[in-house]
Amino acid sequence: MAINESAENYLETILMLSKKLPVVRSVDIANELGFKKSSVSIAMKNLRENNHIAVSNAGFITLTESGKQIAEMIFERHELISNWLITIGVSEETALEDACKMEHVISQESFEAIKKFIGK
Secondary structure: OOOOHHHHHHHHHHHHHHHHOOOOOHHHHHHHHOOOHHHHHHHHHHHHHOOOEEEOOOOOEEEOHHHHHHHHHHHHHHHHHHHHHHHOOOOHHHHHHHHHHHHHHOOHHHHHHHHHHHHO
């Protein structure tokens, strides 16, 4: 399931927006991320072509099963890493920024080891 960091961020954003909005549209994603609508449109086209999202005729964006799996994996990593960093004394702002970077590059093996360690 090779996917780039940008695509992971978009999928995670769609997941987060879908939890607080009745429907998710490209404009919602652009507003959330501070990107131009044209950039978001290109990204949505790529995600749709890779079957990570579905877009209705009305422009409503939903995650497909593969898109949801990726989004939930990234979201879980973000939550666990940022909370862990805060717990060990990192400021919230720095912890959130660092978690955004780390969530994309950490291996599954290392993430599972951290999760297991934190759970003790």
